Amino acid sequence: MKVLGIESSCDETGVAIIDEKGKLLAERLYSQIELHAQYGGVVPELASRDHIRKITPLIKETLKAADLTLNQLDAIAYTAGPGLVGALFVGASVGQSMAWSLGIPSIPVHHMEAHLLVPFIDQASGLQFPFLCLLVSGGHTMLVQANGLGDHQVLGQSRDDAVGEAFDKVAKQLGLGYPGGPAIEKLAKQSISKRDDFPRPMIDHPSLDFSFSGLKTHTLLEYKKAKQLSEEKADIAHAFQQAVTDTLYAKCQQAIEQTGLDTLVVAGGVSANRGLREKFNQLDDVNVIFPSMKFCTDNGVMIAYTGLQYALAEKFVGTNEIKVYPRWSLQQ
Numbered sequence: 176m177k178v179l180g181i182e183s184s185c186d187e188t189g190v191a192i193i194d195e196k197g198k199l200l201a202e203r204l205y206s207q208i209e210l211h212a213q214y215g216g217v218v219p220e221l222a223s224r225d226h227i228r229k230i231t232p233l234i235k236e237t238l239k240a241a242d243l244t245l246n247q248l249d250a251i252a253y254t255a256g257p258g259l260v261g262a263l264f265v266g267a268s269v270g271q272s273m274a275w276s277l278g279i280p281s282i283p284v285h286h287m288e289a290h291l292l293v294p295f296i297d298q299a300s301g302l303q304f305p306f307l308c309l310l311v312s313g314g315h316t317m318l319v320q321a322n323g324l325g326d327h328q329v330l331g332q333s334r335d336d337a338v339g340e341a342f343d344k345v346a347k348q349l350g351l352g353y354p355g356g357p358a359i360e361k362l363a364k365q366s367i368s369k370r371d372d373f374p375r376p377m378i379d380h381p382s383l384d385f386s387f388s389g390l391k392t393h394t395l396l397e398y399k400k401a402k403q404l405s406e407e408k409a410d411i412a413h414a415f416q417q418a419v420t421d422t423l424y425a426k427c428q429q430a431i432e433q434t435g436l437d438t439l440v441v442a443g444g445v446s447a448n449r450g451l452r453e454k455f456n457q458l459d460d461v462n463v464i465f466p467s468m469k470f471c472t473d474n475g476v477m478i479a480y481t482g483l484q485y486a487l488a489e490k491f492v493g494t495n496e497i498k499v500y501p502r503w504s505l506q507q
């Protein structure tokens with residue numbers, strides 16, 4: 176079985192082909208970062224147009240790299256949501272049309288489930304259901320109990336900004352580029368004082384919810400003060416990153432105690448943060464699993480892999496409808 180996966184929910188066009196054993200045959204990824212960087216964030220209309228430009232050449236290149244023709248594909252998986260509506264429509268239109276014309280199944284994939292499942296690709300990780308998952312991306316922050324394919328219980332989530340969004344907004348305030356996460360990480364490393372006095376929002380709250388909007392404002396106010404005192408910007412970046420990491424860590428500890436689960440997957444774009452990875456590796460008696468670096472941020476491989484799991488389990492509803500779900504709960 177050969178499954179082609181298409182990702183186009185935000186600012187990355189990703190295409191990959193995977194076989195029935197989960198072996199990656201070929202992948203192509205095009206990032207629109209340069210396009211959006213000049214605006215300090217993703218411009219949805221530009222994102223859709225760029226996906227249109229890139230998706231067909233990427234599919235052709237991926238097929239060529241896998242030494243396959245269209246007729247050798249057995250299913251097409253594509254991100255159906257959540258994400259930017261116009262961007263999603265590009266992948267969904269292409270995916271559905273290809274599947275229809277080839278007479279093979281199309282599999283709509285939930286983007287966050289794909290982030291959550293991608294560590295399974297590394298079979299050496301020994302990952303098995305059930306496990307706890309901290310999903311940290313540009314659009315979502317969630318603590319999830321993953322029980323099986325399509326069976327996930329959201330234990331807590333952000334009440335306002337997602338973690339990646341907070342990184343991006345703080346980076347913008349600090350005059351760093353887009354995307355903010357890697358820029359903050361790089362700057363934080365240069366901090367000599369290792370400043371660490373920012374609040375940890377909601378860590379004493381009994382729920383497993385998060386809130387990062389107040390921390391973002393606090394960071395801005397501290398930055399303004401630091402500027403007047405000619406203090407280092409790197410110290411602000413460090414204090415912010417530490418506060419985010421500690422908050423996520425504390426909530427995961429709470430979730431581990433609450434669920435009794437001893438495996439924690441940390442996935443989504445922010446899981447690429449090295450400071451966060453170091454902190455989470457300190458969790459005692461817990462098997463902490465991260466996707467490999469290249470699978471943390473958006474890619475076509477995670478969509479192909481998730482599509483394959485649904486194809487193998489025959490757990491998807493075939494449809495010819497081109498439909499996307501910009502807001503789609505992981506529990507639905």
Ligand code: KG4
Nearest residue numbers: 312313314339354356357444445448472473
């Ligand atoms: O999963 P992802 O690629 O896209 C969404 O599904 O949203 O995540 C993108 C987010 C961005 O907000 C970006 O700033 C953040 O992940 N990110 C990071 C790092 N690399 C990417 N945040 C912190 N540290 C990083 N190294």
Ligand code: ZN
Nearest residue numbers: 312444472473
């Ligand atoms: Zn993502």
